[in-house]
Amino acid sequence: MEVMKQVVEFFSPIYILMLAGFLGYEIIGKVPVILHTPLMSGTNFVHGIVLVGAMVALGQAVTPLEQTIGFLGVLLGAGNAVGGYFVTERMLEMFKSSKGQEK
Amino acid sequence: MGYLIETVYFLTAALFIVGLKRMSHPTTARSGIVWAGYGMVLATVVSFVHPQITAHIVTTNYVLMVIAIAIGGAIAWWGAKKVPMTAMPQMIAIYNGMGGGAAAAIAAVELLKSHGAGAPETHVFIMAVAGALIGAVAFSGSVVAFGKLQELKFFKDDAKFRFTGQQKFNAAVFGAAVVLGLVIALSHSSSGALISVFFLLALAFGAMMALPIGGADMPVVISLFNAFTGLAVALEGFVLGNSAMIIAGIIVGSSGTLLTLMMAKAMNRSVSNVLFSNWAALASGEAQAVTGSLKPMEPPDAAIQMAYASKVIIVPGYGMAVAQAQHKIWEMCKLLMERDVVVKFAIHPVAGRMPGHMNVLLAEAGVPYDLIFDMDEINEEFSTADVALVIGANDVVNPAARTDKSSPIYGMPILNVDHAKNVQVIKRGKGVGFAGIENALFFADNTRMVYGDAQKVAAGMIQGIKDLG
Numbered sequence: 001m002e003v004m005k006q007v008v009e010f011f012s013p014i015y016i017l018m019l020a021g022f023l024g025y026e027i028i029g030k031v032p033v034i035l036h037t038p039l040m041s042g043t044n045f046v047h048g049i050v051l052v053g054a055m056v057a058l059g060q061a062v063t064p065l066e067q068t069i070g071f072l073g074v075l076l077g078a079g080n081a082v083g084g085y086f087v088t089e090r091m092l093e094m095f096k097s098s099k100g101q102e103k
Numbered sequence: 104m105g106y107l108i109e110t111v112y113f114l115t116a117a118l119f120i121v122g123l124k125r126m127s128h129p130t131t132a133r134s135g136i137v138w139a140g141y142g143m144v145l146a147t148v149v150s151f152v153h154p155q156i157t158a159h160i161v162t163t164n165y166v167l168m169v170i171a172i173a174i175g176g177a178i179a180w181w182g183a184k185k186v187p188m189t190a191m192p193q194m195i196a197i198y199n200g201m202g203g204g205a206a207a208a209i210a211a212v213e214l215l216k217s218h219g220a221g222a223p224e225t226h227v228f229i230m231a232v233a234g235a236l237i238g239a240v241a242f243s244g245s246v247v248a249f250g251k252l253q254e255l256k257f258f259k260d261d262a263k264f265r266f267t268g269q270q271k272f273n274a275a276v277f278g279a280a281v282v283l284g285l286v287i288a289l290s291h292s293s294s295g296a297l298i299s300v301f302f303l304l305a306l307a308f309g310a311m312m313a314l315p316i317g318g319a320d321m322p323v324v325i326s327l328f329n330a331f332t333g334l335a336v337a338l339e340g341f342v343l344g345n346s347a348m349i350i351a352g353i354i355v356g357s358s359g360t361l362l363t364l365m366m367a368k369a370m371n372r373s374v375s376n377v378l379f380s381n382w383a384a385l386a387s388g389e390a391q392a393v394t395g396s397l398k399p400m401e402p403p404d405a406a407i408q409m410a411y412a413s414k415v416i417i418v419p420g421y422g423m424a425v426a427q428a429q430h431k432i433w434e435m436c437k438l439l440m441e442r443d444v445v446v447k448f449a450i451h452p453v454a455g456r457m458p459g460h461m462n463v464l465l466a467e468a469g470v471p472y473d474l475i476f477d478m479d480e481i482n483e484e485f486s487t488a489d490v491a492l493v494i495g496a497n498d499v500v501n502p503a504a505r506t507d508k509s510s511p512i513y514g515m516p517i518l519n520v521d522h523a524k525n526v527q528v529i530k531r532g533k534g535v536g537f538a539g540i541e542n543a544l545f546f547a548d549n550t551r552m553v554y555g556d557a558q559k560v561a562a563g564m565i566q567g568i569k570d571l572g
Binding site for chain 2: 029062
């Protein structure tokens with residue numbers, strides 16, 4: 001049983017990888033051209049989750065060098081997440097249909 | 104605590120997926136980014152009490168974390184709010200680069216500290232190194248892309264960065280980075296010197312990869328770096344055992360790759376062609392001679408032609424973006440629509456500097472998206488249009504793409520503007536487009552050239568229509 005558990009533990013990230021890969025492909029495949037730039041920006045925001053990893057890395061840092069690099073990592077990650085969000089939001093805010101405008 | 108973290112990460116992944124799904128339709132797109140935003144806030148907040156941090160709490164690290172988030176967030180927020188819509192592509196590039204840099208930083212911290220007992224297994228090292236390489240390339244490459252699109256002086260001249268044997272040189276740098284990365288991974292080394300050289304090589308390769316690429320091809324490259332960052336984030340997610348990073352990173356990696364391929368296809372080029380060659384070399388082939396003459400027209404006359412038309416199709420290009428003419432153009436369209444002229448907008452997939460860039464600019468001016476049509480939807484309609492108005496677009500309406508086999512853009516799908524009864528072209532001067540080739544459309548019998556800055560021309564047209572009463 002112990003061996004089986006290890007095998008499952010080894011494979012579950014690989015399953016995540018495969019399923020998430022197909023999912024990303026499917027989501028983009030149905031997007032109209034008019035949303036390509038906002039969507040590229042949106043996916044750019046989503047990988048801002050790197051902030052979380054940078055926080056964990058900085059939290060574990062011991063030496064000043066590790067702390068410096070970790071600090072830079074969190075700073076860059078926060079920039080990615082915050083900047084990605086507001087750029088995307090600004091673009092999407094502008095999408096209105098003519099029906100919406102008449103109201 | 105572990106269960107709380109994992110539950111929230113699970114929720115975050117779900118919110119990201121739903122958010123991206125909603126972003127894929129215009130009416131729900133706005134809510135999509137908000138959903139994804141909630142996910143990001145949740146994940147960030149709970150990460151302060153991540154068990155990997157709370158195991159050995161170092162107060163300084165917490166202080167640094169808060170300061171870094173405050174500084175990074177504030178600068179990015181300010182930049183995102185201030186930037187004009189025309190500069191969106193380079194902002195996406197720079198924020199993407201930051202993500203790649205963050206992934207590389209995670210890898211650096213993990214590599215530097217992983218020594219002694221309890222060191223991770225070799226496959227973890229390999230993933231950390233791979234993520235570091237990809238992240239660093241995305242970082243420096245995106246910074247160069249930003250500099251080029253921002254038209255910073257240093258990056259102005261593409262030719263300056265081209266030299267013979269460049270590809271071999273780049274390949275050698277890349278190869279050296281890979282070899283060094285493998286050495287670090289297989290020997291479980293935490294030598295600061297080795298790791299520094301490795302990162303320098305990776306950063307250098309990213310910059311050199313982007314330097315010789317011309318502005319017209321930049322969207323494809325930015326999109327590629329976006330996919331790279333996603334992949335780097337996923338790899339570092341494996342290293343840290345962070346499922347939210349794995350899922351989000353892989354989704355971005357795969358969707359970014361598909362988006363890159365779609366962009367390259369719309370430009371009739373392969374991704375490798377964009378990366379490893381340049382227009383200048385391609386365009387040197389002999390193009391067919393263009394016959395005819397350029398026939399100028401004044402804005403008021405152009406306005407009258409449109410005012411008495413029953414259908415006008417507008418083809419915006421990068422020239423409209425540069426002149427910030429979208430507001431004036433829409434104002435003119437509204438006047439035309441009051442006169443019962445049918446007005447439609449036709450968008451080429453690569454008009455502007457990114458797919459959908461024109462749509463964003465038109466949306467900014469308040470053009471409803473149901474008046475905006477993709478190339479495939481509207482191309483048949485040009486033959487029924489009385490006037491096709493081309494604003495600062497060139498290569499995407501060049502009929503040479505259909506007829507001239509020696510043309511570098513031969514085979515690229517184009518808007519069939521030349522099928523309209525009358526064609527008006529707003530253009531600043533007589534120069535050629537990005538591809539550096541003459542456009543036979545401008546010399547056609549039914550084409551009139553309206554020279555001038557697009558915004559001023561549009562103002563002249565508005566006046567022309569108003570004068571009709």
